[in-house]
Amino acid sequence: MDLSRRDFLKITGGTAIASTVGLAVEAREADASTTTLRTKGAKATTTICPYCSVGCSIIVHTKDGKVINTEGDPESPINEGTLCPKGASLYELANNPYRLKAPLYRAPGATEWKEVEWDWALDQIARRVKATRDKTFKATAISKIKEKGPDGKEVETEKEFVVNRCDGIAHVGSAAMDNEECYLMQKLLRSWGLVWIEHQARI
């Protein structure tokens, strides 16, 4: 018999009702005859899909600190348990042979990466941020503005203004970070004086 998933649910639902009047096997017995689910005893955590902007809810099943299964969250009124191929493959983002596991560094002119410690990489980056900021920081800059002259007509003039910005560093990304991280990010970048800040919304 060619059954769709919906038909199957209808039939099993029907079985449960029938069992209450003693016409079919107990639902429990039917359960016991099926294979044990991989997710039995696993911890379930909900997440939101990292791909498009629909906001599908996904359940992540973990055992011993490992992701053992991911599937659509039936509770979500957005996706009601369904997922597209990308959302359905979340499991492979967790169990992925290609992911970066440590910081890498490439020196000027080098032909290969070198694995480095976080502490070293972060210190080096902080040093470069400071050096470039100190070198390229503009306390003031000249802007063209329109001002009313003595005759009441608007004339374009050049004036020096306080700008307090770092012109030597640019930043792009990240539309996949959490809101709270985005907030921290813009806070940090603007405290450094960056204005060349862009991300995926522009393209």
Added chain:
Amino acid sequence: MGGNPAANHPVSFKWIMKAKERGAKMIVVDPRFTQSAAKADVYAQIRSGTDIAFLGGMIKYIIDNNLYFREYVVNYTDAPFLVNDDFKMPGELDGLFSGYDEKTRKYDKATWTFQLDEKGLPKRDNTLKDPRCVFQLLKKHYSRYTLDKVSAVTGTPKEKLIEVYKLYGSTGKPNRVGTELYAMGWTQHTVGTQNIRAMAIIQLLLGNIGMPGGGMNALRGESNVQGSTDYGLLFHILPGYNPTPTASLVNLQAYIDKFTPKTKEPRSVNWLSNRPKYITSYLKALYGDKATKSNDFCYSYLPKLDEGMNASWLNLFDSMYKGKFEGFFAWGQNPACSGANANKTRKALARLKWMVNVNLWENETSTFWKGPGMDPKEIQTEVFLLPCAASFEKEGSITNSSRLAQWRYKAVEPLGKAMPDAEIINELYFRVKRLYQKEGGKFPEPIIHLTWNYGEKDKDGKIKHIDIHAVAKEINGYYLEDIYDTKVTPPKLIGKEGELINGFPNLQADGTTSCGNWLYCGSYAHVDGKVVNKLAKRGKDDPTGLGLYPNWAWSWPLNRKIIYNRASVDQKGNPWDPNRPLLKWNPTKENPATGKPGMWEGDVPDGPAPPLADEKAGKLPFIMKPLGVASLFGPGLADGPFPEHYEPLECPLQENPFSKKHRINPTIKLFYSKEGGLPEDIFLSCDVRYPYVCSTYRVTEHWQTGVMTRHTPWLLELQPQVFVEISRELAAEKNIKNGDKVIVSSARGKIWAIANVTDRLKPIKVMNSTIHQVGLPYHYGWKFPVDGSGGDSANILTPTIGDPNTMIPESKAFMVNIEKA
């Protein structure tokens, strides 16, 4: 139009199909017969880049056939307002609006104004007959968009145009509604903003804005591109869409004066008159006790743009190419593949002194120095590649396309030594600050005084781990003192010092509240004495029956599900469609906030004021607009108050059929012209070497530049390599068979792709000649798969040109050639 939800937002399509089951009709207009088109009731093929012609024809059809929603248009839009007598339109000025300056390629908007009465309000004619009223000007402007002309330009047959116009125009009745779902198919054009405005005009004419099942819906491309925009990770905005300060705004008052709109319309809510509260509370969130009234709340700490400075994407990489930056962060993004004209971007990266790339994988940006045409020994750029945690290895919220912010939880520890982005940010914050504290340097105050109270500190004073809830609370905002409503006697306590603020109406402009992002104020708040993270709510009740689910997570602003929802009711507050009430004014029910009878029921209303019919207190529905009504006439845009058709930068026509003198949008910034420019930015229009119209797009199985999905074996197996879709007719002409390897080239570069010969694309008749359109996905890159079997980015082909309002690149219409490899 402008989107393909079946392929790119598949789960959203589930609900479109559900609507169809209930009798809804779906129209798809696309150059390609997409998966969405396959399920459409009406499909119309269009030449890429001619949406304004298509929609202009629809505006004409709606007006000529009296299909517009008159009561809505007269009362809720600017249609009756009289426009300045000196304002001229492209029909009169051969493609231009009045005020154009050829030298600067900009408009002087002096004539793009309304005629004012003695009160300073726009003069109006509610009969819509005055030849200078917006409605009549709109009618006149689009009278040029005849069926013949539109058909000749778009390539869509006349009978198809009529079929679409008639069906969509039928939603102008109070009990019918139409919605528009668009994506990059509309934004990635040199007329991108005006594409969207053209449809917004249609939606307003038909009374489809503010309605349940209506609206203009941007299908955003990233899981949190909405949130990251809300949080101001763009050059022109701070969190909550407060504009980035510019040089001439020398103090906070000057900033407030410039960006706080004023109105003389007594019935207008003019919500942005609250700007001073939002910017001051933001500065208090950044600088805490250091931000005082006497030091202008540390306004001088915010970096300023020069007047007229545009630091957007294309300019950013142009500046990088010209060697203007030493340092660069590509944080969770792969610009070597994602931006237009990828070869230029890749060369630009080689001119940096240092770069930091934060990602889950090695990618074409981190490893640009090993890329095609690069000699690593010659490249002096230092690169730090930092591994970050995946979405389920940390905790926080993201905001979807409906402004719905949902909380997600940590399921496992980050892989290997990977760290959550928040922790990397925390480390860099601390280390840079420590250097400035120890060594001094240029203007260290903004760095040293920045608030950073997100958890327990270690012995050096570093926050050990960011408490993401503390960040969410700072965003929501706090009362910094006991705040009283002094308008009532005795003054009523609004909030106590140290408590979380329950909504942005309670923010203050005097420094007594802090709030990191006013739009999210109320998301993490005190409810009945308890602190509630509303972003984590999972209630499934749906009291309106419209699928609003008010207790599933939380939407900005104030959990309002449909913005401008007061436009869904008539002037008495009764829903236009009584069978689907989104909002309804109940004149007898006592409002707990005021203690008086009369309150709204349904969605969270756009403000508590009574409906418009209340002569004393009634308010107009478009609360963000200073005049309280929606704008059919849009003087805020760079390229005209009404959308006008211009050809893409690269197109198959020698001239614009609508205006001979101006083939392309006259206000776009040209990176390359007769006068000069970088050879990298070359473009060739109507050139026999590049005869085919090309568009980039996405497939379901991949995402963006494919860094995540190419590294996901299940997905790569489904879509292993770049392909180019071409029609059977073009394939026959070029002797190309399905599966052949071909070279796709543009004026800027070339890539190989596998030919996908298909019925989904058809030759199209444009201005009496046959035009071929082709298309290819842009998800691939040379770095992975490592054997190069995926091919490279389609953005190697796309031009350096952007929309004049947004600077979003034109990746949806450019010219290419195809040859067998």
